[in-house]
Amino acid sequence: MNISPNGINIDEALEALAACTVWYPDYREAMRIITKCINTTRHRKDPSSAMLIGPTGVGKTRLCRMIEKDLGPTQQARNSECDKKTWPCVYIELPESATIRNLSVVMAQVLGGKPTDNQSVVILEDFIIQRLVTIEAKLVILDDFHHVAEKGLTKTKSSLCNWIIKLLNRSGVAFLISGSSSAEETIDLVEELSDRFPYRAKLQPLPMADKASTSVLLGVLASLEKEMIKLGHLKEYAHLTDPTPYKAIYLATRGNFRRLSDLLHDSFEIALLRGDYTLKISDFAEAAADLAFCCCPNYFLMSHSQLNFALKFQTNKSSETAKK
Structure with missing residues (x-):
């Protein structure tokens, strides 16, 4: 235990300071926009997704984690037929070398799957969609989306957009994409996908x-x-x-x-x-x-x-x- 000369637990004090979040206006507005995306999707039974856009270091990941926490933890529900796990928010941190296949593998793993090297993207997609429906997810967060958006040719980015469209249409779950301005530019490449993201919050350095x-x-x-x-x-x-x-x-x-x-x-x-x-x-x-x-x-x-x-x-x- 790291104790100061005057008896203060230094580790606890530093952790408490790190956990302190100040709800300044833009942060509060971003939370409002994202909450609206979740509620609209629930009311319309059709995914109306959101984006959280801003440069590195402005607090996007912190806000994503807070949204995940606010939506609640995984819960185990039991009935006469089976045990069922509900998972309100699925948080995915995109890998640095993110391709559609890599992203599919990461999502499948987070959702409890054990993807193998010989599984196709189509099989992984089916598993992801089925799991999102089964766990009754309210929101899927794709954090650090710029790892995908900043790489590849326009054709590759269009394929990524079509992949997201398929997940949205078949699962009915809203997505929150968090990243730099390049993430927004990539989503806007395909009009059908752009229309699926009507809610957009932006954070900037103070x-x-x-x-x-x-x-x-x-x-x-x-x-x-x-x-x-x-x-x-x-x-x-x-x-x-x-x-x-x-x-x-x-x-x-x-x-x-x-x-x-x-x-x-x-x-x-x-x-x-x-x-x-x-x-x-x-x-x-x-x-x-x-x-x-x-x-x-x-x-x-x-x-x-x-x-x-x-x-x-x-x-x-x-x-x-x-x-x-």
Whole structure:
């Protein structure tokens, strides 16, 4: 057990911080859209599927896992005739080298099958469809769909689209496809499939905003700071929403949730190991020194005026990139 000098269970505190989810507006809207897809499918008895689109690190997989949890665990139902397993949400993480066959094998395995090398894609499809119907699935999540969408020729992608259409039409189960913009582009290659995905939610890195009333990032930091104060029983701490820490955090993470999570985890761990009920800017500087995305330059070693200059430079650079 990893205990701090002041008696705090460090592992438990870090795990609790990692599990903390801040429901900022776009995240809440994405959940609403996906819930609507499930309900519409249930009402119409016809799959009306959804997409969750955004760059890496914005929290797509976290949201997918939360949806899986909210829909409920696998349950065993018994009646006079047989035992029946119901499985509300089937989560599939696509492999890096995903082909239609590889994807079929992975889905079959997740659904409890034992596919062999000599089984055809057609046989695997039949098994997948039968299992989705039998377990009364409400949603199938295909996460990291860009692993498929970013590879192959247009003809190959069209074949993938037709494969998904077949699963949707024959199972009657809604799908949630999560991935980068290339995932959406692939789905839109075939009009029939595009129409099957009327619900689309998009997540982006949190933008920089100077005014507290318009900054979602400030709200997220305030919530996470509150959680760290509670978990670490902090008595003295750097206010993450003050102008200098706020700008340093934005420049270090660019509003990317994965980077923000890494930075807060490592900084909080340093503070907990010290065990004096404090969280200092120097903790963030020490953490940033080991993180490739923000070690050079280390924004937590800069003055407020230096941060303003760096922020202005970054803004101009982003504007020039957008014009090209």
